[in-house]
Amino acid sequence: MRKRQTLVMNLDAVAQKARVSTSTVSRVLNELDVVKSSTRARVMKAAEELNYHPNLHARSLARGKSRILGIIVSNMENPFFLDIYRTLEADARAHGHEVVVANTDYQSQQLVASVQLMLGLRVAGLAVIVSEMDEHLIQTVAGSRIPAAFYDVGTPQKNITNIRVDYRKGIKKTVSYLSSLGHRRMAFIGHHSTLGPISERRKSFLESVGRCSPSAEAKIFAATDGLEGGRQAARELIESAFHPTAILCVNDFMAVGAMRELREEGLQIPRDVSITGFDNIKLAEYCSPPLTTVNIPREHIGHIIFENIIGDDKDQHGIGREIVIDPELVVRESTGLAAKS
Amino acid sequence: MRKRQTLVMNLDAVAQKARVSTSTVSRVLNELDVVKSSTRARVMKAAEELNYHPNLHARSLARGKSRILGIIVSNMENPFFLDIYRTLEADARAHGHEVVVANTDYQSQQLVASVQLMLGLRVAGLAVIVSEMDEHLIQTVAGSRIPAAFYDVGTPQKNITNIRVDYRKGIKKTVSYLSSLGHRRMAFIGHHSTLGPISERRKSFLESVGRCSPSAEAKIFAATDGLEGGRQAARELIESAFHPTAILCVNDFMAVGAMRELREEGLQIPRDVSITGFDNIKLAEYCSPPLTTVNIPREHIGHIIFENIIGDDKDQHGIGREIVIDPELVVRESTGLAAKS
DNA sequence: TTGAAAGCGCTACCAG
DNA sequence: CTGGTAGCGCTTTCAA
Numbered sequence: 001m002r003k004r005q006t007l008v009m010n011l012d013a014v015a016q017k018a019r020v021s022t023s024t025v026s027r028v029l030n031e032l033d034v035v036k037s038s039t040r041a042r043v044m045k046a047a048e049e050l051n052y053h054p055n056l057h058a059r060s061l062a063r064g065k066s067r068i069l070g071i072i073v074s075n076m077e078n079p080f081f082l083d084i085y086r087t088l089e090a091d092a093r094a095h096g097h098e099v100v101v102a103n104t105d106y107q108s109q110q111l112v113a114s115v116q117l118m119l120g121l122r123v124a125g126l127a128v129i130v131s132e133m134d135e136h137l138i139q140t141v142a143g144s145r146i147p148a149a150f151y152d153v154g155t156p157q158k159n160i161t162n163i164r165v166d167y168r169k170g171i172k173k174t175v176s177y178l179s180s181l182g183h184r185r186m187a188f189i190g191h192h193s194t195l196g197p198i199s200e201r202r203k204s205f206l207e208s209v210g211r212c213s214p215s216a217e218a219k220i221f222a223a224t225d226g227l228e229g230g231r232q233a234a235r236e237l238i239e240s241a242f243h244p245t246a247i248l249c250v251n252d253f254m255a256v257g258a259m260r261e262l263r264e265e266g267l268q269i270p271r272d273v274s275i276t277g278f279d280n281i282k283l284a285e286y287c288s289p290p291l292t293t294v295n296i297p298r299e300h301i302g303h304i305i306f307e308n309i310i311g312d313d314k315d316q317h318g319i320g321r322e323i324v325i326d327p328e329l330v331v332r333e334s335t336g337l338a339a340k341s
Numbered sequence: 342m343r344k345r346q347t348l349v350m351n352l353d354a355v356a357q358k359a360r361v362s363t364s365t366v367s368r369v370l371n372e373l374d375v376v377k378s379s380t381r382a383r384v385m386k387a388a389e390e391l392n393y394h395p396n397l398h399a400r401s402l403a404r405g406k407s408r409i410l411g412i413i414v415s416n417m418e419n420p421f422f423l424d425i426y427r428t429l430e431a432d433a434r435a436h437g438h439e440v441v442v443a444n445t446d447y448q449s450q451q452l453v454a455s456v457q458l459m460l461g462l463r464v465a466g467l468a469v470i471v472s473e474m475d476e477h478l479i480q481t482v483a484g485s486r487i488p489a490a491f492y493d494v495g496t497p498q499k500n501i502t503n504i505r506v507d508y509r510k511g512i513k514k515t516v517s518y519l520s521s522l523g524h525r526r527m528a529f530i531g532h533h534s535t536l537g538p539i540s541e542r543r544k545s546f547l548e549s550v551g552r553c554s555p556s557a558e559a560k561i562f563a564a565t566d567g568l569e570g571g572r573q574a575a576r577e578l579i580e581s582a583f584h585p586t587a588i589l590c591v592n593d594f595m596a597v598g599a600m601r602e603l604r605e606e607g608l609q610i611p612r613d614v615s616i617t618g619f620d621n622i623k624l625a626e627y628c629s630p631p632l633t634t635v636n637i638p639r640e641h642i643g644h645i646i647f648e649n650i651i652g653d654d655k656d657q658h659g660i661g662r663e664i665v666i667d668p669e670l671v672v673r674e675s676t677g678l679a680a681k682s
Numbered sequence: 683t684t685g686a687a688a689g690c691g692c693t694a695c696c697a698g
Numbered sequence: 699c700t701g702g703t704a705g706c707g708c709t710t711t712c713a714a
Contacts, residue, residue, distance in 0.1 A: 113434075227623055283568065364684070403707075
């Protein structure tokens with residue numbers, strides 16, 4: 001075979017320049033302090049001068065494992081996912097790990113591709129924070145033996161930890177609260193993710209409304225996730241015959257979008273209509289009026305996930321536990337007494 | 342050497358199961374259609390049954406290059422960066438490339454680490470969208486021979502494309518506009534990124550104000566990037582003796598944060614004070630009141646970057662061109678006639 | 683149309 | 699403390 005030419009620096013080049021073996025260069029780069037300091041200095045200098053950067057692929061291959069933490073989320077645009085990503089990234093960095101993220105945009109095809117990528121990268125740990133999921137993929141991940149954490153989906157298994165939020169409880173608290181304010185006609189705005197947690201929120205909504213006040217009416221609207229989607233759903237709601245005094249949104253991001261539409265229609269919040277979100281993203285505090293919502297402790301969740309797949313305490317990995325989080329209602333100014341009709 | 346044990350599937354396992362050589366398996370997986378279809382089918386089946394996922398590290402190593410597009414941004418939380426990232430990701434995916442992102446949080450140390458990572462990964466192309474940058478790093482990237490694109494920083498070089506926005510013009514348009522509304526006391530809210538584009542906006546601000554109306558007064562406030570930072574800066578501004586009739590913010594994200602503080606202080610926008618942003622993120626349209634801002638065509642920029650580092654037209658790569666973008670003022674409802682004082 | 687084998691750049695064992 | 703060397707899993711000639 002013709003020897004392929006290499007444009008980039010490699011260990012060998014550094015070794016030659018420093019007049020040592022590749023083993024020694026490797027030792028220096030990996031900070032094994034068995035190397036004589038004079039030698040070390042020589043190697044460092046050579047590497048520096050050659051502008052050498054170790055090939056991480058070769059490293060992972062030789063080590064048989066990578067130091068990559070893989071993260072898969074549904075929609076980076078939604079601050080909810082972003083916050084978890086950020087926490088994980090910070091934790092990973094603090095432990096000397098790289099991070100690779102992938103977005104699915106709620107499309108299962110991209111989910112599949114993302115999982116393929118992560119497995120191909122032989123990630124050290126995998127966090128899957130998505131609202132869509134199919135059983136087959138869970139099995140694929142389970143079979144890979146990679147320590148993984150799923151958020152709101154699947155069941156605990158050998159190498160898989162499960163984090164879930166008790167949405168039912170969160171929605172119930174919200175509906176009770178609105179009910180206590182006199183609201184009887186409530187609408188729910190969701191998005192088109194048919195699987196998992198989203199539909200759980202929707203179902204809980206209908207259930208809770210029914211339970212809280214037998215006389216209450218409920219209706220559901222949906223669009224895509226995001227500001228635009230929230231607005232779109234709000235428009236449909238306004239155009240419909242159903243005139244709710246309160247609107248529950250599947251998440252804060254959509255709620256902010258919905259608020260805009262209401263505002264433009266001349267509806268005052270909460271005087272004319274109350275609105276609530278879910279997640280308690282930063283923006284919920286900054287919009288006008290500040291949004292009543294349900295807090296999901298994203299940082300906390302991020303840390304838990306990290307601990308369970310990469311963290312120091314190796315015993316924690318792959319235990320296959322389930323962690324349930326109990327969300328809290330956060331009352332702000334987007335909700336008030338039901339308008340007299 | 343003791344043979345290391347391998348828990349994960351490899352080409353060899355698939356080859357054995359399919360009763361062919363590893364070469365053939367490789368061919369099938371790489372979709373070289375020289376393989377007899379019966380053989381192909383056998384291989385596919387074997388791979389499937391073994392739940393096999395090619396080791397991307399080994400692949401990159403053998404190929405001598407990866408199919409990874411590297412992206413480095415300052416602050417994923419800021420929708421501005423996020424939008425560019427999303428565009429790049431979509432383009433990359435459409436071309437069968439993986440994407441690896443890294444955040445720097447405006448810290449040059451993390452920038453260095455991120456660049457190291459990207460070079461170590463031997464990315465096929467690198468996009469650096471940050472507000473901080475040091476010359477040394479630019480040289481490092483230049484020396485790597487990797488097709489790269491820098492946003493708003495550095496100068497064109499062999500393998501490096503440069504995209505820049507004419508901030509001066511954008512700020513000037515904004516100041517002129519405000520000036521025409523009668524504003525004479527203007528404040529600028531920026532963030533603590535001392536280098537590059539941010540300071541360019543700040544400088545342009547002072548310059549433009551001075552030029553537009555000799556009698557005008559200007560003052561600068563700063564905090565960290567983000568909603569919180571914007572709010573913080575607004576608070577300092579309010580507490581200061583300087584009472585501007587208009588506030589220009591370095592970006593929309595901070596403007597939204599600032600608006601909250603103004604609102605809480607009982608100031609009405611734009612009746613009591615006008616406010617503008619920069620970037621024209623989606624949120625600018627959804628906040629209350631909708632924000633007057635300067636549009637930066639992020640999708641367009643994303644596509645340009647992609648074309649220049651990975652795109653189909655190989656001739657486009659590494660030309661070392663400079664692309665300048667002319668931003669447009671977008672007037673919404675957060676600005677109005679200056680209040681009588 | 684397929685197989686054999688030489689690397690890709692690095693790590694880690696063993697010997698000295 | 700340092701060097702030699704056998705892989706890690708894959709691609710890609712070259713031969714058959």
